[in-house]
Amino acid sequence: MNAVALGPLVFSTERLTAILALAVFVVLAELLARRVNPRLGTWAWWSVLIFVVAARFGHVLEYLDSFAAEPWRVLAIWQGGFKVPNGIVAMIVFTFVYFRRHGALLRWTVLPAGAGLVTAVAMILWSGDVPPAVLPDEEFATLDGQGLIPASLTGQPVVVNLWATWCGPCRREMPMMAEVARDNPDTTFLFVNQREDARRIATYLATEGISLPNVVLDRHGRFGRHYAAIGLPATLFIGRDGVLRGLHVGEISPEMLLSRMAALD
Numbered sequence: 472m473n474a475v476a477l478g479p480l481v482f483s484t485e486r487l488t489a490i491l492a493l494a495v496f497v498v499l500a501e502l503l504a505r506r507v508n509p510r511l512g513t514w515a516w517w518s519v520l521i522f523v524v525a526a527r528f529g530h531v532l533e534y535l536d537s538f539a540a541e542p543w544r545v546l547a548i549w550q551g552g553f554k555v556p557n558g559i560v561a562m563i564v565f566t567f568v569y570f571r572r573h574g575a576l577l578r579w580t581v582l583p584a585g586a587g588l589v590t591a592v593a594m595i596l597w598s599g600d601v602p603p604a605v606l607p608d609e610e611f612a613t614l615d616g617q618g619l620i621p622a623s624l625t626g627q628p629v630v631v632n633l634w635a636t637w638c639g640p641c642r643r644e645m646p647m648m649a650e651v652a653r654d655n656p657d658t659t660f661l662f663v664n665q666r667e668d669a670r671r672i673a674t675y676l677a678t679e680g681i682s683l684p685n686v687v688l689d690r691h692g693r694f695g696r697h698y699a700a701i702g703l704p705a706t707l708f709i710g711r712d713g714v715l716r717g718l719h720v721g722e723i724s725p726e727m728l729l730s731r732m733a734a735l736d
Contacts, residue, residue: 488591521558521562550724614688635703710735
């Protein structure tokens with residue numbers, strides 16, 4: 472399972488895992504704060520903040536050149552991009568500093584930290600691995616009037632972007648996706664539009680001045696159902712053997728896109 476829908480909201484399993492683990496961590500710490508010492512509650516909230524900042528900072532440092540060109544994207548955490556080990560180390564250091572004069576309280580921090588860890592592991596086991604789905608072997612029409620059988624692309628790395636013109640996050644990431652596709656000819660990109668007609672798609676691309684390779688028309692959402700992808704945008708990463716290797720739900724950053732493309736090779 473790659474994503475979970477909660478009403479109108481769609482979360483990738485990675486993001487939902489992090490949210491639930493941190494929520495369990497904070498709730499248990501607050502309960503202990505009421506029974507043991509109020510400092511435990513303050514410690515928990517600061518720990519979460521430090522975890523997020525340190526994990527994000529680690530990711531930004533790794534791709535500093537990219538972020539230097541668009542500094543505002545440092546705050547675009549909805550695109551993903553966190554180095555979890557950095558965040559965990561920062562939390563541990565903060566914990567020992569915060570309780571340096573209250574050593575007796577350190578043992579109580581093990582309970583919320585352990586509960587958060589167990590929650591994360593349980594979510595990972597529950598979500599399971601990415602299903603070994605292969606490229607569809609049926610023919611799809613393309614915007615230029617040709618036909619395309621995705622399975623014929625086996626033998627090369629493929630990135631599939633499921634999108635629609637009405638989808639705000641799709642529109643935000645589309646210029647970046649077009650640029651990456653143009654600059655990486657060794658990877659085949661498929662831009663599979665979901666449930667819209669050719670005229671609407673062509674008008675949008677012409678109005679925005681976006682040039683895309685391999686715009687696929689999927690009027691009935693067959694591609695999305697094939698990969699059990701819920702929510703848009705969704706970016707699929709497919710290895711040379713034609714098997715799905717990863718799926719990112721929601722707007723993706725150029726750093727995440729390029730790193731997952733590199734992993735395909």
